[in-house]
Amino acid sequence: MTVHDIRKRVSQLMPPGAPMRGFIPTLNAVIRRCWNRGMWNYFKASHQFQFPASYSTGTVLATNASGNITGTSTVWTSAMSNRKIRFANESEEYIFTYASGATATITPSYLGTTGSGKSYVIYDYEDILTPAVLRYWIDRVLRCWDLTRQVELVPITADDMKLKDILNSTTGYPAYYSIFGVSTSGSDEGWRFMVWPAPVSATTILVQGYTRWSSAGSTDTTGLGLDGIRDTISVPDSWDELLALGVYAHFLEQWERDKGVTFQERYAGTARRQFNELLEILWSNQEPMADFAVEPMPRTDGEADFLVRTNRYDIITET
Secondary structure, X not given: OEXXXXXXXXXXXXXXXOOXXXXXXXXXXXXXXXXXXXXXXXXXXXXXXXXXXXXXXXXEEEOOOOOEEEEEOOOOOHXXXXXXXEEOOOOOOEEEEEOOOOEEEEEOOOOOOXXXXXXXXXXXXXXXXXXXXXXXXXXXXXXXXXXXXXXXXXXXOHHHHHHHHHHOOOEEOOOEEEXXXXXXXXXXXXOEEEEEOEEOOXXXXXXXXEOOOOOOEXXXXXXXXXXXXXXXXXOOHHXXXXXXXXXXXXXXXXXXHHHOXXXXXXXXXXXXXXXXXHHHHHHHHOOOOOOOEEEEEEOOOXXXXXXXXXXXXXXXXXX
């Protein structure tokens, strides 16, 4: 579906010469109204996160204020880089960077007491959300499920997650999840998905979410609403006429108000009722509906009402 197509359809419905001020914001408002009706199948999505098993074989020599550690009886691998490492009976968490099977660096430098034979655990409990994945979860998470153990995880806030990080054991079986972060400069960088405790064994987490609605964007410089538009919007195909009708109802109401049309002669309310009724039909069916469109219905006084014709219902304008 494209913004241009919707605008063209709305212009066909509008009275000749009637303005369409603020087309993009109006269209976005109508999209959000439809999206907020409830849980549309189209916007449901899922994503799987893979977490590796924790590793604690051998012991470690660590030196205070140094970022270098040495392992004894360890078999570290490059895949462990960027995971977390924590030493027994210590609360500080470090970032592990692989160098060899028995040497590595940690960030920040070691804050504990110098010594050898230290027990440790290398683990991972978070994933950075790329924009493609992020769009599924920010609005609404429906369910978070540990596929490995067939257990549902409980959502908690980022602050609660940090508290558990300090107070609870480092590894175990995930029981909680959190999604948190910040968006800067209009980007989605910095958002994370985290589970706790960190998985002691390889674990697959399934997240089912409700996706964001796709807004229309504009860098229009012509004033006509046709230049520089991000044209494609991701919504169900069955919304084509629904969106056109919703935008039309808004602009018709604007035009009638500007023209000083009396309340008895106004038709915008009827168009808005048609929009609401069609929205309920599509919501009830939850599937694309074939062969429906908004059709002009000539009136004896030369004006035109409109008929929303579907494959199951006819919604006729009240006159």
